[in-house]
Amino acid sequence: MSVCEGPCNRVWRQGRETFVAALTAWEETTPDERGDRPIPPDVIPTPGEPVWCRGCAGSIRRALADLDNLAPLVAATSDGYRTRADDSDRVRTSQTAPSPSPAADVLDELYGYLSRIEAQWREARGYGARPERSRGAPALTIVVSWLGAHLDNILADPGSVGFGQSVLRWQRHLQTLAKARPEGRRKPVPCPRCDRRTLVHEIDRDLVRCEAADCGRVMSTDEYDAIVADRTQRAAS
Ligand SMILES: [Zn+2]
Ligand SMILES: [Zn+2]
Numbered sequence: 001m002s003v004c005e006g007p008c009n010r011v012w013r014q015g016r017e018t019f020v021a022a023l024t025a026w027e028e029t030t031p032d033e034r035g036d037r038p039i040p041p042d043v044i045p046t047p048g049e050p051v052w053c054r055g056c057a058g059s060i061r062r063a064l065a066d067l068d069n070l071a072p073l074v075a076a077t078s079d080g081y082r083t084r085a086d087d088s089d090r091v092r093t094s095q096t097a098p099s100p101s102p103a104a105d106v107l108d109e110l111y112g113y114l115s116r117i118e119a120q121w122r123e124a125r126g127y128g129a130r131p132e133r134s135r136g137a138p139a140l141t142i143v144v145s146w147l148g149a150h151l152d153n154i155l156a157d158p159g160s161v162g163f164g165q166s167v168l169r170w171q172r173h174l175q176t177l178a179k180a181r182p183e184g185r186r187k188p189v190p191c192p193r194c195d196r197r198t199l200v201h202e203i204d205r206d207l208v209r210c211e212a213a214d215c216g217r218v219m220s221t222d223e224y225d226a227i228v229a230d231r232t233q234r235a236a237s
Contacts, residue, residue, distance in 0.1 A: 004048040005161045006056025007168065015041030050156060052164060057155050060164045063171035064151065067110065068144040069197045070171070072137065072212035073178035077103050106177065110170055111135055114143045117163055121147075121154055137214050189228055193217040199224070 003009060022038040046053045052060065119130050133139045147154065154160050187199035187208060194215035201208050201221070208224040210217040219227075 002048045002050055003045040004051075004053040004056055006052050006059065006164065008046045008053055008056050012041075012043045012045040015043050051158055051160055052155050056164070057152075060155060060167050061148070061151055063167045064144060064148055066171050067114075067167070067174060068141050070174035070178050071107055071110070071140055072196065072198050072214065074103050074107060074174050075137070075213045076211050077177060103177065106173075107140065108135065110174075111140050111143065113166065113170075114140070114147060117154075118143055118146055121150060124157075125153075137212075187224065189224070189231060191215060191217055192219075192227055 003012075019038055019040050026034055026038055046055075049057075115130065122128065122130060133142060155164060185201045185203065186197075187201055188197065189199065190197050191199050191210040191212065194210060194212050194217070196210075196212055196215075198210050198212045198215070199208050200211050201224075206221055208219050208221055
């Protein structure tokens with residue numbers, strides 16, 4: 001049976017690790033000294049179908065889409081981030097000049113990683129080479145949606161273990177970076193201009209603003225409420 005490599009089996013993996021460590025320690029003690037032989041943990045792992053279970057495949061799909069939603073929020077952190085690094089790390093990093101924008105570096109690394117995955121999958125499947133695209137926010141959106149369109153097939157491939165785990169790790173990483181900035185309350189409805197989940201309610205100014213650096217749509221809370229009402233009505237009809 002192949003076991004799902006996703007977060008659903010974390011407890012099972014930890015239990016197995018603890019057991020192996022205990023068993024190794026037990027085998028290294030002399031028969032006079034040692035107590036009972038450790039018992040393997042009684043946890044049944046979730047099987048992969050064939051690589052990931054359905055729940056973890058869904059988590060990876062949501063995480064991949066979330067990378068595109070989180071990227072503009074992380075990009076918007078550039079300034080605050082830079083100021084803090086200048087204040088606290090001045091002495092320690094005086095030898096190496098800090099990057100002008102750590103957030104941009106992180107997003108560039110993410111883009112590079114996802115592009116490599118797209119290129120590998122194209123080659124494995126005999127699709128043509130990746131078209132030349134300029135880097136930046138639209139390019140990230142394109143590579144995320146390309147991978148999303150092929151995700152079912154990618155995740156059915158035994159070679160997708162590292163990729164799936166990386167996507168989940170990248171999501172956590174971007175969530176942490178996006179949280180590092182002072183933030184209003186995230187809104188669940190996508191921005192009417194750029195269609196990403198980047199709207200934030202700025203409580204002190206009582207307006208709703210798109211955090212995406214390349215969009216920046218601002219609206220009153222009444223306007224936002226009207227969009228919600230309109231969406232609800234369309235979904236119901
Ligand atoms: Zn799973
Ligand atoms: Zn927007």
